[in-house]
Amino acid sequence: MRKPFAITLIPGSSLANLTGTWRTSRPVYLDRLPPCNNACPAGENIQGWLFHAESGDYEAAWRELVKDNPLPAVMGRVCYHPCESSCNRKQIDAPVGINSVERFLGDEAIKRGWQFDAPAAATGKRVLVVGAGPSGLSAAYHLARMGHTVEIHEAGPFAGGMMRFGIPKYRLPREVLDAEVQRIVNLGVTIRLNSKVDNILDTMKQGHFDATFLAVGAHIGKRTNIHAGAAAKIVDAVSVLRSMEGEEKPMLGRRVVVYGGGNTAIDVARTAKRLGASEAIIVYRRTREKMPAHDLEVEEALQEGIMIKWLSTIKRVDDEGKLTVEKMELDDKGMPQPTGEFETLESDSLVLALGQDVDLSLLEGVPGLEVNDGTVQVSPNMMTGYPGIFAGGDMVPSERTVTVAVGHGKKAARHIDAWLRGAVYQPAAKHELADFKNLNTWYYSDAPKTVRPMLDVIRRQSSFDEVQGGLDETNALFEARRCLSCGNCFECDNCYGVCPDNAVIKLGAGKRYEFNYDYCKGCGICVTECPSGSIKMVPEDI
Amino acid sequence: MSYQPVKFYQTGTFTVGNRLLAPVERSVQQSERRSNSINSGHRACQGCGEALGARYAIDAAMAASNGQLIAANATGCLEVFSTPYPESSWQVPWIHSLFGNTPAVATGIAAAMKVKGRKEVRVVAQGGDGGTADIGFGCLSGMFERNDDVLYICYDNQGYMNTGVQRSSATPPAARTATTMPVGPEPGNVFGQGKNLPEIAMAHGIPYVATATVADLRDLEYKVKRAMNVHGARYLHIFVPCPLGWGSQSNDTIRLARLAKETGLFPVFEARHGEVTGVLKIRRKQAVEEYLKPQRRFAHLFGNDPHTEVIARIQAIADRNIRKYNLLDEEG
Ligand SMILES: Cc1cc2nc3c(=O)[nH]c(=O)nc-3n(C[C@H](O)[C@H](O)[C@H](O)COP(=O)(O)OP(=O)(O)OC[C@H]3O[C@@H](n4cnc5c(N)ncnc54)[C@H](O)[C@@H]3O)c2cc1C
Ligand SMILES: Cc1ncc(C[n+]2csc(CCOP(=O)(O)OP(=O)(O)O)c2C)c(N)n1
Ligand code: SF4
Ligand SMILES: [Mg+2]
Numbered sequence: 123m124r125k126p127f128a129i130t131l132i133p134g135s136s137l138a139n140l141t142g143t144w145r146t147s148r149p150v151y152l153d154r155l156p157p158c159n160n161a162c163p164a165g166e167n168i169q170g171w172l173f174h175a176e177s178g179d180y181e182a183a184w185r186e187l188v189k190d191n192p193l194p195a196v197m198g199r200v201c202y203h204p205c206e207s208s209c210n211r212k213q214i215d216a217p218v219g220i221n222s223v224e225r226f227l228g229d230e231a232i233k234r235g236w237q238f239d240a241p242a243a244a245t246g247k248r249v250l251v252v253g254a255g256p257s258g259l260s261a262a263y264h265l266a267r268m269g270h271t272v273e274i275h276e277a278g279p280f281a282g283g284m285m286r287f288g289i290p291k292y293r294l295p296r297e298v299l300d301a302e303v304q305r306i307v308n309l310g311v312t313i314r315l316n317s318k319v320d321n322i323l324d325t326m327k328q329g330h331f332d333a334t335f336l337a338v339g340a341h342i343g344k345r346t347n348i349h350a351g352a353a354a355k356i357v358d359a360v361s362v363l364r365s366m367e368g369e370e371k372p373m374l375g376r377r378v379v380v381y382g383g384g385n386t387a388i389d390v391a392r393t394a395k396r397l398g399a400s401e402a403i404i405v406y407r408r409t410r411e412k413m414p415a416h417d418l419e420v421e422e423a424l425q426e427g428i429m430i431k432w433l434s435t436i437k438r439v440d441d442e443g444k445l446t447v448e449k450m451e452l453d454d455k456g457m458p459q460p461t462g463e464f465e466t467l468e469s470d471s472l473v474l475a476l477g478q479d480v481d482l483s484l485l486e487g488v489p490g491l492e493v494n495d496g497t498v499q500v501s502p503n504m505m506t507g508y509p510g511i512f513a514g515g516d517m518v519p520s521e522r523t524v525t526v527a528v529g530h531g532k533k534a535a536r537h538i539d540a541w542l543r544g545a546v547y548q549p550a551a552k553h554e555l556a557d558f559k560n561l562n563t564w565y566y567s568d569a570p571k572t573v574r575p576m577l578d579v580i581r582r583q584s585s586f587d588e589v590q591g592g593l594d595e596t597n598a599l600f601e602a603r604r605c606l607s608c609g610n611c612f613e614c615d616n617c618y619g620v621c622p623d624n625a626v627i628k629l630g631a632g633k634r635y636e637f638n639y640d641y642c643k644g645c646g647i648c649v650t651e652c653p654s655g656s657i658k659m660v661p662e663d664i
Numbered sequence: 665m666s667y668q669p670v671k672f673y674q675t676g677t678f679t680v681g682n683r684l685l686a687p688v689e690r691s692v693q694q695s696e697r698r699s700n701s702i703n704s705g706h707r708a709c710q711g712c713g714e715a716l717g718a719r720y721a722i723d724a725a726m727a728a729s730n731g732q733l734i735a736a737n738a739t740g741c742l743e744v745f746s747t748p749y750p751e752s753s754w755q756v757p758w759i760h761s762l763f764g765n766t767p768a769v770a771t772g773i774a775a776a777m778k779v780k781g782r783k784e785v786r787v788v789a790q791g792g793d794g795g796t797a798d799i800g801f802g803c804l805s806g807m808f809e810r811n812d813d814v815l816y817i818c819y820d821n822q823g824y825m826n827t828g829v830q831r832s833s834a835t836p837p838a839a840r841t842a843t844t845m846p847v848g849p850e851p852g853n854v855f856g857q858g859k860n861l862p863e864i865a866m867a868h869g870i871p872y873v874a875t876a877t878v879a880d881l882r883d884l885e886y887k888v889k890r891a892m893n894v895h896g897a898r899y900l901h902i903f904v905p906c907p908l909g910w911g912s913q914s915n916d917t918i919r920l921a922r923l924a925k926e927t928g929l930f931p932v933f934e935a936r937h938g939e940v941t942g943v944l945k946i947r948r949k950q951a952v953e954e955y956l957k958p959q960r961r962f963a964h965l966f967g968n969d970p971h972t973e974v975i976a977r978i979q980a981i982a983d984r985n986i987r988k989y990n991l992l993d994e995e996g
Contacts, residue, residue, distance in 0.1 A: 131750035138751065144710065174796045176674060177684060300750030563946075564922065565678040603674040603684070612674075615681025615694040619881060620918060622716040628696050631683065641704035645711035645907075646915030653675060 137451050146646035148659045149617075149637060153555035154609025154655060158205035158220060163521070164191045164260075164529040165372075168205055168220055168299070170608050174611075175223055177181050181236060183602075184227045188238060189592045192263040192306055193256065195232055195298045198225020199366035199590070200289055201525045202416050209607050210558045216498045216571035219593070219601045226598035231417060234299045238309050242269035247542045250275065250331040252319050252484070255283020256524045257337035257515030259303065260531025262540070265335075268539045272311045275327065277318035286523060287364040290389050292396065292585040319484045322511065336485075336506070336513040337500070337531065340478040340522065347383075351441035359390040359475035362655045366393060375470020377401045379445060381436055382475030388420060390473050395583055401530050403467065404430045407450050407458040422589065426582050432459065436472070443469045447521075480517045495519070502548070504534035512538055556609025560655025569604050611635075611656040617648035651657070675969030677882040691887055692727045692775035693719075696916040698753060699726040706753040708745040710743025712913030713921065714819045717878045718742055718790065721817050721902060722756060724885040728892035729786040734777075736770040738800055742819060757931035762978060764799035766791050767807035770814040776814075787813065788893060793820040793834035797859045811896040815888075815956055818861060818899070821906035833859040836929075837981070838955035838974050839961045840911075846964035865899040866938045874934035877903040878950040879922035887934060903930050923955035929984035931989040946991045952979045966985075 125132075152351045156169040163649045167186060174183035187194050198221055209217035230236075247270045251258045254276035262272045264549050285294060307313060326334055343358025350356055357372070359380065365372045378394040380387050383406035389400040404423075406413060409432050413420060423429070431447065435458070436444040444466040450458035479496050490507035492499040497519045505510045514530025516522045540547035575591035582589055593601060611634050618626045618635055625642035626635050649657045692698055701722035702847050710714040729848030734757045739742045743760050746753040761769045763903040770789035777785045789807075793801060796818040803994040805813060818900050823828040831841045837855040840846045846851040865873045871894045876884040884902065891898040905912060905920040912920055924930035925944065929952060932944035953975060986992055990994045 129750075134751040136707075136746070136751050136753035139707065141705055141707070155882075211858055268694070282724075540925035565675045566674045567674065567678070574725060584962055605674070613681065613683050614679035615691075616679050619680025619693040619715065622712050622719070623706070624702075624719070625698050628694075630696070638704065641708040645917070646913075647711055647716075647917055650915040651918050653679060 128515070131163065138639050142625070142638075142640045145639075145642060145658045146660055146664060147644050147646070148642065148643070148663040149613065149646065149649050149657050151634065151637075151657055152609075153504040153553050153611075154560065156556050156608040156610065157208040157210055157307050158218075158608075160202040160552075160555060160664055161530075162199070163204065163523065165527040166190045166205075169296065169607055171227070172218070172220070172223065172602050172605040173607065173610070173612060175598070176605065177226065177303070180227055181234075182229050184231045184236060190532060192238070192260060193228075193229025193302045193524075193528060194224050195302055196256075196285060196294060196530070197342055197525065198222065198228045198592075199294050199298070199588075201285060202523060204525075208244060208555070209318070210561065211604060211606055213558050213564070214563055214606075215568070218604045218606075219571050220591050223598050223602050226593045226595075228302070229592055232298065232593060237305060238263075238267065241267050241310060244271070245269045245542070247271065247332045247573070248273070248330060248373045249538060249542075250326055250329060250334045251281060251337065252304075252325075252334065253277075253337040253339060253660050254281035254313055255284055255337055255339050255515060255527060256637060257339075257527035258283070258335065260307055260528040261335040261337065261512075261514070261530075263306050263309065263534045264532050264535030266306075266309050266311050267536065271540070273331075274313045274318040275309060275319050275325065276313060276315050280547065281315065283337075287367055287392075287646060288360065288386065288389070289408040289524075290363065290366065290393050292589050293389075294394070321486070323488060334512065334543055335509045335530050335531070335534050335538060336511060336517065337515040337527070338481065338484070338517050339664075340480045340516040342481055343474060344479060346474065346476055348436055349438040349505070351439060353441040354439040354443060356439065357471060359473050362370050362390055362473055371397060374399060374473070377443075377468055377470045378403070378497070379436075379467060379469040380404045380473045380475055382406065382477070383408065383415060384475060384477065385415045385419060386454075386477075388415045388423045388428070388474035392423055392426060394473070395426055395428060396586055400413055403435045403466075403469075404428060405436055405445075405447060406430060406432060407435045408452065408456075409433060412452075412456060417612060425579055427579075431467075433494040434461070437464070439472055443471070445469055446471065448542060478516070482517075485663050486537055486614050503537040503541075505531060505537065505541070505630045510541070553609070556655055560609065561565065561606060562653050562655075563606070565616070565651075565653035567608055569600070571604070572600070600649055601621040607654045609655050612654060614653055616653060617657060620647050620651045624648070674829075679929055680881055691882055692724050693881055694889045694904060698723045699731065701726060701754065701756050703753045703755055706746045707748065707954075708915070709801040709906075709908045710874075711917045712745070712918045713878050714742055714792070714825075715745065716917070717819050717884075717902045717904040718817075719803045720878065720881055720884050721888050721900065724786070724888035725757060725788055725815065725892055727787070728889045729861065730784070732786060734756070734759070734773050734785060734787050736766050736773060736787070737790045737969075738760070738766035738789075739826070740792035740793035740795050741821075742790065742792065742880055743991055745883075760858040765803050766795065767812075767814070767816060771807050771812040771818070774813045786815070786909040788815045788817060790817040790819065792825070792832075792839070793818060793822060793861070794824040795831040795863050797833045805864075808865060808870050808897045808899070811870060812896070813895050815891050815898045817901065818901045819904045820901055821859075821904050821909060823906070823909050823995055825906050834861065835858070836978075838965060838978060840964060841961070851964050851971070851974075852961075858961050862899070862901045862935075866935045866940075868897070869938040870897040870899065872939075874899075874936070875901045875903070875930070875932050877921040877925055877930060877932060878905070878923060879918050880932070880944065883932065890934070902986050906989055909961070911963070920955065920958065921934055922939055922952060926950045927952050927955045928986040929955060929978070931985045931991060933989055940989065943989050943991055945993050948987070949992065951993075952982050964969070
């Protein structure tokens with residue numbers, strides 16, 4: 123080649139110079155486990171469905187959500203949202219309103235008539251589910267999606283379990299529940315109502331079932347030692363709430379005293395108020411801090427004029443309904459101790475909300491079954507001591523919430539599916555947690571939480587209209603976009619932009635990025651500037 | 665009106681890209697089709713702010729001129745690490761001449777293009793703070809004074825980095841360099857000397873002067889684009905941390921640039937015809953220590969016997985900038 127004057131070498135590109143050899147450590151992309159997902163008892167991929175909601179693709183968001191939980195509209199109303207309590211955004215301003223976005227997606231799905239994806243090819247296996255509460259419904263849904271034939275036997279006249287016969291309408295409108303149950307039926311799940319199972323082994327045999335999931339809940343109201351006159355009106359909270367679903371509304375009178383400190387106590391007191399009681403008083407033996415009821419619900423009850431007598435136990439009820447109450451004080455272990463001081467309270471009825479026991483009669487004669495403290499013991503794969511019978515929800519030892527029940531249903535379904543194939547289900551290894559310190563919060567817009575509208579107090583005291591409103595589309599979109607996408611790449615292009623060596627390859631929408639290790643010098647800027655903590659440095663072996 | 669960040673959409677315009685923004689609102693850098701003016705394989709140190717700033721700026725200028733761009737480059741790191749004969753990282757027509765004459769070379773190119781009737785071809789000149797504030801200063805001032813149709817970009821890493829970290833007239837007070845050792849009663853670089861190049865450029869009354877940092881890409885791109893929409897002499901001063909010369913971690917380059925802006929030590933603004941027309945406000949104000957501590961060139965100020973009065977003087981510089989350029993929001 124003839125070269126111009128004074129040029130002795132052919133010009134070349136710096137691409138020939140592989141600067142990647144300078145590197146002593148390399149950046150790698152990873153997915154970390156967002157704290158919300160980690161905290162969700164139903165195992166929802168919250169960050170994952172928020173990602174779709176952020177771009178306004180609500181259907182994709184809903185589909186991602188229902189991979190884990192078939193009841194988003196219910197969940198968006200009754201879940202105590204541990205996800206929000208652990209959300210990293212609370213360290214910036216306030217947690218993402220995950221629950222309100224979930225409700226929006228659930229309501230949107232009902233409004234638009236979205237149905238579940240069709241089930242996998244039929245396996246020919248038959249699974250019996252006992253109880254159409256959240257746990258049974260969840261298991262049935264997941265099993266049906268896997269291609270199994272599922273039949274739910276439900277004792278009551280409607281599906282829903284405690285979502286229908288416990289949680290009051292003003293928190294969970296029945297049309298919402300009905301719509302989500304119907305969608306599960308549309309998937310191909312058979313629900314036999316008014317079909318109490320009296321003996322599980324007989325029912326399994328008669329129906330030729332290959333496996334069973336038990337989810338009968340805990341419905342027997344607990345009693346306590348109170349000296350009561352023969353004419354005193356004492357009822358249990360679960361029965362009161364259950365009769366709210368029937369023709370005959372319960373007659374509680376004008377002064378109603380509720381004994382207990384859980385969510386059931388709060389719900390029954392708020393129900394009594396709505397039925398016309400002029401006074402609804404909760405008597406609880408410990409303090410507000412120790413109360414098991416969710417603080418938000420206590421707050422809402424107080425707003426509605428429910429009174430709470432803290433540090434009090436009921437000793438006696440006479441025929442006229444006069445209650446003798448003893449004052450308590452907390453000892454240094456936080457347990458209430460009697461003080462010997464008494465006072466009296468007038469009441470038309472006393473409602474006991476002291477927790478529920480499980481009715482285990484259907485399990486009599488099942489060999490290998492272990493019952494402890496009134497609950498059925500299950501191994502980590504949710505199977506009872508009897509092979510092929512699994513159990514979950516309120517009837518097994520654990521926290522008693524709708525969300526836990528749904529989570530149990532999903533988990534059991536996976537193990538049942540494996541068991542039916544003679545295999546063992548191996549859950550995928552958990553990713554490392556996406557800690558707040560992994561984030562670079564500079565990059566997120568300042569945006570405080572959206573508050574959901576509330577029904578005004580006067581209407582709350584007299585009607586069963588839903589108390590908490592939902593978000594509209596713009597609010598929901600705003601709320602979803604507050605998500606920091608902890609530990610999961612959301613394609614902000616920062617790594618692609620900030621690399622001084624162009625060593626990041628952008629693969630295109632939805633495909634994320636790749637490092638070009640030929641030129642990456644390992645400076646680590648991409649790691650420091652990644653907002654969501656989705657890259658880490660690992661040492662090179664040298 | 666100055667650069668207006670898009671407020672919400674999760675990360676708004678804080679990040680390089682944002683899938684939630686409409687395509688027209690997106691940055692040049694997020695595009696797979698950016699020109700990558702300085703390609704991979706260049707020999708800049710790990711985490712070089714200058715390499716990054718140059719790609720940001722020249723890619724934006726390429727986008728604004730539809731690829732019709734010629735760059736003149738002063739001697740300095742940017743030239744040495746990108747173009748060791750016979751190879752080059754540049755993917756734009758690029759010419760190197762001397763340490764001190766780049767503005768004049770660019771003026772010549774602009775004149776040639778004019779004579780040839782190549783109106784569409786735009787010219788940039790670029791150099792380090794030494795080449796700009798010191799040796800090239802006479803040529804630069806002349807270029808301004810004649811209002812030649814050139815965008816001059818200065819990559820300010822606050823020293824003569826290419827020849828081993830000597831002081832320039834843009835080195836900040838108290839900083840250690842090879843020629844301003846941390847010894848004696850006033851350790852490091854002196855207070856009260858040095859040149860404020862953006863203000864000197866403004867004093868020429870040229871159509872457009874702006875400052876930017878590698879920590880705020882969208883602001884930087886906006887300024888390049890604005891500058892390219894104007895003819896005549898324009899000056900852009902980009903703050904580019906230098907891990908080697910400053911003794912900072914290679915991964916802290918952008919963080920330090922951000923801190924320089926957030927402390928008020930490096931005011932980010934734009935000016936037209938000599939008057940400030942917009943500033944980038946401080947978002948999360950920080951004390952100067954936050955910026956100084958991660959840099960070994962300021963290490964002598966800290967340690968067991970910290971020079972609190974020196975740190976206070978540096979803080980006073982930041983405070984003065986904040987007042988002078990009105991860098992804080994009223995409520996902030
Ligand atoms: C008043 C009240 C309010 C609550 N509020 C909330 C709340 O806001 N948020 C929350 O997360 N949790 C709440 N909970 C708890 C939650 O409702 C329960 O933890 C959850 O419903 C348990 O689900 P499950 O499927 O295990 O049982 P259940 O919901 O109790 O369902 C069991 C079903 O099995 C049926 N069944 C029982 N025995 C048989 C049998 N032998 N044959 C056939 N069917 C049978 C029952 O009829 C019932 O339908 C509340 C509970 C109560 C009582
Ligand atoms: C006339 C002349 N004097 C001195 C030098 C040596 N020299 C090359 S680069 C440089 C310093 C460059 O500093 P700056 O312009 O700030 O760029 P940086 O390397 O810091 O990016 C010097 C002194 C030279 N090339 N020409
Ligand atoms: S910010 Fe988003 S991903 Fe992170 S914990 Fe909250 S909801 Fe989950
Ligand atoms: Mg320099």
